[in-house]
Amino acid sequence: MLIVAAIALVLPWYPVTTSQVVPQTQSYTTQFEVPTTTSQMQTVYTLPNPVTIPGAQSIFIGLLSPWISRTFNLQAGLSVSVSVILPSAGYAVFIWENFPPYDRINFTMNGVLQGYTAVVPKSGSYYVTISNLNTTPITISALSVSEGVSETVQLTRTLTTYSTTSVTQYSQTTIAPYTTLGLTTSATVLILLALVLLLSILIDRGIINVSKHRKKQHGDQTTPKIEDQNVTKPSQVTPSKQFCMDCGSELSLDSKFCNKCGTKQS
Numbered sequence: 001m002l003i004v005a006a007i008a009l010v011l012p013w014y015p016v017t018t019s020q021v022v023p024q025t026q027s028y029t030t031q032f033e034v035p036t037t038t039s040q041m042q043t044v045y046t047l048p049n050p051v052t053i054p055g056a057q058s059i060f061i062g063l064l065s066p067w068i069s070r071t072f073n074l075q076a077g078l079s080v081s082v083s084v085i086l087p088s089a090g091y092a093v094f095i096w097e098n099f100p101p102y103d104r105i106n107f108t109m110n111g112v113l114q115g116y117t118a119v120v121p122k123s124g125s126y127y128v129t130i131s132n133l134n135t136t137p138i139t140i141s142a143l144s145v146s147e148g149v150s151e152t153v154q155l156t157r158t159l160t161t162y163s164t165t166s167v168t169q170y171s172q173t174t175i176a177p178y179t180t181l182g183l184t185t186s187a188t189v190l191i192l193l194a195l196v197l198l199l200s201i202l203i204d205r206g207i208i209n210v211s212k213h214r215k216k217q218h219g220d221q222t223t224p225k226i227e228d229q230n231v232t233k234p235s236q237v238t239p240s241k242q243f244c245m246d247c248g249s250e251l252s253l254d255s256k257f258c259n260k261c262g263t264k265q266s
Contacts, residue, residue, distance in 0.1 A: 033154045041148035045072040051140045053132040066129040076123040085141040090134040098125035
């Protein structure tokens with residue numbers, strides 16, 4: 001039993017269940033369509049250097065004395081876009097036909113960096129005018145005119161969202177029971193050695209007791225001869241005389257009858 005207990009103490013058979021909280025991330029994907037404007041534009045005019053426009057006493061005077069760019073060609077049916085950088089609001093931007101009846105593609109731009117797109121009605125030569133509607137001067141930092149094809153298409157976008165949840169995972173392993181008792185490996189070895197020594201002592205005593213019990217139960221099969229050296233064996237004495245059986249007279253050894261009373265001697 002001690003050997004079985006020692007083996008059970010060191011072999012990994014004791015089941016232990018452990019738990020661990022593990023975060024799990026799950027993704028959700030959603031697809032949707034977004035209208036997007038795409039264009040293939042090319043620049044037909046760029047302001048070479050910054051230009052300062054003097055202030056006007058009134059809006060009417062400002063409109064009558066605009067800044068005029070050089071001419072550039074536009075093709076009918078294409079989109080035209082003007083981008084301008086000005087320090088403040090209060091100005092008017094137009095695109096004019098440089099041919100009769102001198103119509104305009106008019107649009108107003110307000111802000112530091114804004115643009116506007118329109119469709120060219122007729123092919124021909126055009127130019128840009130910018131009118132300062134302020135009483136103080138303004139400076140055109142940059143100006144560009146682009147022409148090309150602009151269209152709106154539906155683009156499919158994919159949106160992915162993530163959610164994280166905590167999941168408890170369980171696992172079962174087998175360990176040696178001595179680890180649950182808080183024993184170290186060296187202490188366990190010492191305990192096993194002590195158990196083995198105790199077991200060997202018990203086995204030896206058990207063998208001796210069994211042997212003694214058997215001797216008492218069955219007894220000694222042989223009787224030893226006892227010779228006492230101090231005991232003197234009696235010696236055989238040969239009688240030298242005989243006496244009458246009736247009267248007690250002394251007779252010789254070979255006498256068959258008593259010489260005195262005549263009694264026959266046996």
